[in-house]
Amino acid sequence: MAPANEPLPGTSDLWEPEVTDWVLLEQAARDVFGRYGYGELRTPIFERTDVFVRSIGDDTEVVQKEMYTFEDRGGRSLTLRPEGTAGAMRAIACHGLADGEQLRVFYMGPMFRGERPAAGRRRQFHQVGVEAVGGLEPYQDAEAIAMLVHYLEAIGVSGGRVRLNSRGLPEDRAAVSAAMRQHFAPRAQDMCPDCQRRLDSNVWRILDCKNAACQAAVEGAPKMVDLLGDESRGFFAAVCRGLDQLGVAYELAPRLVRGLDYYVHTVFEVVHSGLGAQDALAGGGRYRIGLPGVKRPLDGVGFAAGMERLLMARESLGLKAAGRPGADVFIVALGDEAIPAGLGLAQALRRTDLGLRVLAGLGGRSLKAQMRAAHREGARWALILGDNELAAGTIVCKTMATSQQETIRRDDLVDWLRQAAAAPAAAASTP
Numbered sequence: 396m397a398p399a400n401e402p403l404p405g406t407s408d409l410w411e412p413e414v415t416d417w418v419l420l421e422q423a424a425r426d427v428f429g430r431y432g433y434g435e436l437r438t439p440i441f442e443r444t445d446v447f448v449r450s451i452g453d454d455t456e457v458v459q460k461e462m463y464t465f466e467d468r469g470g471r472s473l474t475l476r477p478e479g480t481a482g483a484m485r486a487i488a489c490h491g492l493a494d495g496e497q498l499r500v501f502y503m504g505p506m507f508r509g510e511r512p513a514a515g516r517r518r519q520f521h522q523v524g525v526e527a528v529g530g531l532e533p534y535q536d537a538e539a540i541a542m543l544v545h546y547l548e549a550i551g552v553s554g555g556r557v558r559l560n561s562r563g564l565p566e567d568r569a570a571v572s573a574a575m576r577q578h579f580a581p582r583a584q585d586m587c588p589d590c591q592r593r594l595d596s597n598v599w600r601i602l603d604c605k606n607a608a609c610q611a612a613v614e615g616a617p618k619m620v621d622l623l624g625d626e627s628r629g630f631f632a633a634v635c636r637g638l639d640q641l642g643v644a645y646e647l648a649p650r651l652v653r654g655l656d657y658y659v660h661t662v663f664e665v666v667h668s669g670l671g672a673q674d675a676l677a678g679g680g681r682y683r684i685g686l687p688g689v690k691r692p693l694d695g696v697g698f699a700a701g702m703e704r705l706l707m708a709r710e711s712l713g714l715k716a717a718g719r720p721g722a723d724v725f726i727v728a729l730g731d732e733a734i735p736a737g738l739g740l741a742q743a744l745r746r747t748d749l750g751l752r753v754l755a756g757l758g759g760r761s762l763k764a765q766m767r768a769a770h771r772e773g774a775r776w777a778l779i780l781g782d783n784e785l786a787a788g789t790i791v792c793k794t795m796a797t798s799q800q801e802t803i804r805r806d807d808l809v810d811w812l813r814q815a816a817a818a819p820a821a822a823a824s825t826p
Contacts, residue, residue, distance in 0.1 A: 403518070404518070405519065406517060406518060406519045411716075411719050411720055412718055412720060413706075413716065416706055416715065416716050417521075417702065417706075419550060420503075420523060420705055420706070421503060423546060423549040423550045424503060425501075426549065427542065427545050427546045427549050428501040428525055428546070431499070431538070431542050432499050433525055433527075434499065434500055435501055435502070436483055436486060436501065436502050437502065437504070438476070438482040438483060438486050438502065439476075440475060440476055440505060441474060442473065442474060442476060442481070442482050442485060443474075444462075444464050444472040444473060445472075446474075446481050446482065446686065447462060447477060449685060449686060457478070457508065457655070460509070460510075461477060461508040461510050462474050462475070462477050462509070463477075463507045463508075475507035476507065477506055477507060478522070478699065479504075479506065479522050479524045479699055480524065480526060480655075480657075480684070480697060480699070481684070483500060483502055483524075483526045483697075484528065484684050484686060484693055484695070485686055487526070487528050487693065488689045488693060492528065492529050492693070496529050497527065497529035497530045498526075498527075498528045499525070499526070499527045499528075500525065500526050501524065501525040501526075502522075502523070502524055502525075502526075503521065503522065503523040503524070503702070505519050506521065506522050507520075508520070516673075516701070516703070516704075517703060520701055520703055521701070521702040521703060522699045522701055523699070523700055523702055524679070524698060524699030524700065525539065525542070525697050525699075526695050526697035527539060527696050527697060528693055528694070528695035529693075529694070530694070530695070530696075531694055533630045533631075533633035533634045533637060533660075533661070534633065534634075536637070536681055536696045537633075537635075537636075537638045537640075537641055537643070538637070539679070539696050539697065539698060540559075540638060540643060540645070541638070541641040541642075541643050543679075543698050543700075544643055544665075546700075547676075547705075550705060551712065551714045552676070552708045552709060552714075553712065554667060554668065554669070554712070555665040555666065555667045556644075556666050557638075557643060557644065557645040557663060557665055558645070558646055558647075558663060559634070559635070559645045559646070559647055559651070559661070559662075559663045560619060560647065560648045560650070560652070560661075560663070561620050561623060561634075561660055562619065562652060562653075562658050562659055562660065562662055562680070563619065563620075563622075563623035563624065563659070563660065564623075564624065564626065564660070565683075567624050567627050568599075571617075571619055571623070572598050572599070574617045574622055575598040575599065575602075575617065576594060578615070578617060579594055579598065579612060579616070580594065582612040585612060586601070586608055586609045587606040587608065589606075590604050590606070590609045597656070599652050601613065602650050602652045603652050616650055618649035619650070631661065634660075648664075653678055653679075653680055655682075657682040657683060657684045659681055659682060659694075660680070661680045662678075662679075662681075663679060664676075664677065664678030664679075665677045665700075667708045667711075668711075669707060669708045669710075669712060670704060670711070675704075676700060677698055677700030677701075677704075677705075678698060678699070678700075679696070680696065680697075680698075681694070681695070681696040682696070682697070718773075719773075720752070720773075721772050721773020721774060721775075722752050722753065722754040722769075722773065722774045723752045723753065723774065723776065723816075724741075724744060724752070724754070724774060724775070724776050724777075724778060725755070725756070725769035725772055725774035725776075725777050726740055726756065726777075726778045726780060727756050727762060727765040727766065727769065727778065727779045727780065728756050728765075728780050728781075729762060729782070730781050730782035731759075731782070732782050732785055733780045733781050733782050733785050734756075734757060734759060737755045737780050738755055738757060740778070740780065740805075740808075741753045741754070741755040744808075744809075744812070747809055749816060751812070754774070756768065762779070765777075769795065774795055775794070775795055775796070775815075776792060776793065776794055776795060776812070776815065777792075777793040777795060778790050778791070778792055778793075778808070779791035779792075779793065779800075784802075784805075788804060788805050788806070789802050789804055790802070790805050792811055792815075794815065
């Protein structure tokens with residue numbers, strides 16, 4: 396049994412320097428999505444259960460097996476959010492959307508699913524995603540896919556492949572479902588129990604099953620686009636034209652359906668070889684979602700990416716924070732008067748426009764002990780301030796990489812640090 400002070404299975408504590416990589420993902424999202432006119436939305440981490448059941452579909456793996464659902468003191472059924480779209484759509488419906496109006500939002504944060512922990516998949520995981528709600532234009536789908544590619548490039552993830560398909564309109568589904576059942580019925584005995592049940596309840600879900608026997612049965616299944624009506628095929632052709640115009644490379648994936656039932660028209664995903672066998676990095680599509688208390692369904696297009704999996708892809712490309720971020724300046728304070736003066740100097744340096752990360756020795760330790768601490772923190776400069784320097788209005792500035800030091804007037808310190816910061820970095824020295 397794991398010690399009581401360890402995080403629960405499927406969760407983790409995040410420390411620097413790993414947090415630095417997370418911040419990069421978040422900052423890139425705000426930068427890239429903002430360029431396309433998206434604003435940040437933050438929703439609660441739990442909602443009424445029917446928000447997810449009605450949006451995602453009660454025949455999905457997420458709803459049937461993976462949601463963390465509980466009852467509050469008032470007897471309401473609540474669920475920790477397993478994905479971001481349903482909550483975002485609930486928020487947009489609450490906010491209100493006039494006819495012809497479009498809203499573009501992005502979100503990021505923790506999601507919760509009770510699935511078996513695996514590489515890049517956790518019970519508390521994190522997603523970054525976007526929703527463009529209120530438009531029905533195929534070129535909006537193409538732009539969303541191009542924005543996803545732009546974001547991946549911004550975080551340094553190259554080598555991803557865009558896979559594209561269409562689920563068509565709801566009125567297309569009877570013909571597609573009939574063709575699918577005709578294909579899968581003779582193969583049902585070899586499929587998993589869930590897919591045997593789905594043959595009658597939701598045959599489309601068979602295409603998304605990860606069971607090896609079911610995947611073998613999927614081979615040779617009808618291509619959905621060939622079974623769609625003229626309107627759906629025309630919409631899909633326009634999405635492809637838009638991607639060509641935007642310079643986004645893609646490949647057709649005629650049996651891609653994605654895992655949630657709210658999708659119509661476009662579905663897509665980006666896969667990456669750095670993730671291993673489960674290679675999906677991000678995905679999404681166009682959807683039509685009905686929500687409790689909302690008379691008409693909401694149409695939109697969006698995508699989400701698992702942030703843990705984005706970090707895995709970055710790591711596979713050699714992109715990972717190298718070590719704990721160190722201090723720029725370590726103030727070595729020696730003497731009863733120098734210690735509080737060093738505290739004040741540290742604060743003054745933090746407030747300059749240099750953006751310095753400043754630590755100060757505040758415990759009255761020896762010069763040797765404080766210099767060792769400066770080395771451990773990776774400080775670029777040690778500023779030595781004793782009672783003698785304090786009385787003379789000077790400070791000893793030591794460049795840690797070269798062990799060179801000089802005594803300067805304290806009034807000249809900011810200018811000295813500005814010049815030192817602009818100089819080429821020297822190789823680090825040994826403690």
